Amino acid sequence: MKLFINIILLSLVYLTPAFAHPEFQRYSKKVSGRSVNCAMCHRHSDGPEGVKPGQIGSLNQDELNALGLARQALKPGAGVKSPILNEFGSSILNQLGKEKILELKQRPELLAGSLSKTNDLDGDGIPDAEEFKDGTHPLNSLDGHPWKLFKNNLGKNWFDILMIVLATGSGLYGLQNALIWLSIKARREE
């Protein structure tokens, strides 16, 4: 039985074409004006096809099985983890399901609106759906729209900033008094 399932899954992997979706990549690049590559959703920046790590040709048996399962995730909420997709790619698959993704290929501008407004995989304060539109990486907390990142980080780090302001101010105040004292002493000796 197990062998039978494996054969079915393997056939699915090899007989169906690799589902790279450059429509979404092109859309993200167009609206953001930033260069975007396959690494936004895939494990390898050159996409799913090939023999490099994270590409189909490099997968072992277990990973091929996982890929087969991912390709059957037609409806949302399948909870699969594709070995050729990164966390953001898998998150899209689990949120929308394959059917919806294929449908959105015709209208990639609707993808961001179909995704959760609160999901933020890298924790940079910018939702993944917004990062898709901004052309920034949803899994890299240092990559984001500069102004949005600045605002979010300012809110997050206000205490550290307050402390460094106090430390710098106190240090300079002390230095000022030391220099004034030295100056008065030097003039007296003169």
Added chain:
Amino acid sequence: MGKQKNKFLQMVDFLTERMPLHNLSFDHIVNEKEVPVHRMSWAYYMGGLTLLFFIIQLVTGVFLLFYYQPTVSDAHASVEYITFFVKSGFLIRNLHTWSSSCMILCLMVHMITSFAMKAFARPREITWISGSLLLIITFAFGFTGYLLPWHQIAVNATKVVLQSIEEAGHYLPGALAALPSYIKEIIQGEVSVGQATLSRFYALHVVILPLFFMGAIGLHLLGVQLHGMSPGVDTPPREKERFFPVFILKDFWLWGIVFLVVFVLSLCLPFESFYSYPLFEAYNALGSTPEGIKPEWYFYFVYYPLEILPFWVIMLGMTIAQAGIFFVPWIFKNTSRKVLSIIAWIIAAYLIIITLFGQLIYEVFKGSGK
């Protein structure tokens, strides 16, 4: 013999006038030194700010050295490790990146304002020359440091620059034509940008250039202390302030404010967020080259003209500019401050326009996006 002695004495006189070491006393610096107060007084703080950024570079650079691995296999991973796993590693690295840009910006403003204020005039020629040397060393810092993270933009941009050195050979006559290739090989260390290049750039960035910088800045600061600030304006300013403690205190407060601004920027705004993420993936010789490979912003003033104009025009212009900068005190010996200010404004306008709108100008000239 008499003539030789005269020349020797002339040289001694020249150096004594330029380096009046008798002024190097506690009394002179603390009690006598004064700073003119006029509409351009703000420019006196630019040199100090450049020094502040160099100190930040030095301190953060030493911290980065604790973790950075200068090998093509580990360089990128070690930078990622510093950024994401070392406590405060991101802050230190971002401080290093932001302050490198700020250092170059301040140095450029310092050079331009010093030029406009005729701060190079006799007897401050050595101060100007050492400053010019510092400018070139700082650009070399920028160029060598850019390669170290070994990501796509770093390696590809370095390749482009090294390639342009080789191209210079096409415009040189006879045996000289081979010289640029030879220079490129010396810098590169092997047939392509690889481990030998990384090792060389690393050694230059962390040992050789800092040593040269220390020497040049020592000479520069000595010149500033011995001669004091240049008057800066044609009519002698009526108002002056004591260097110690008035000016130096203002300088330190400014350092504090600027440090806080750079600290907040480094904590809240990753420098890399201004660029596309594919540019910061590990360099892959067999992979595709991402779009948008460019040198750092402070090289745009050469990069965009190189893309638009014939190579030989830029090469000639750069050679003249690089050599000429050292001879400014003699070339502009009799030029008025008014004329110098106009030239300085033209240079500043060129640098601002080409840095901010270089891509746009390029697209207009070439008729399409790059």
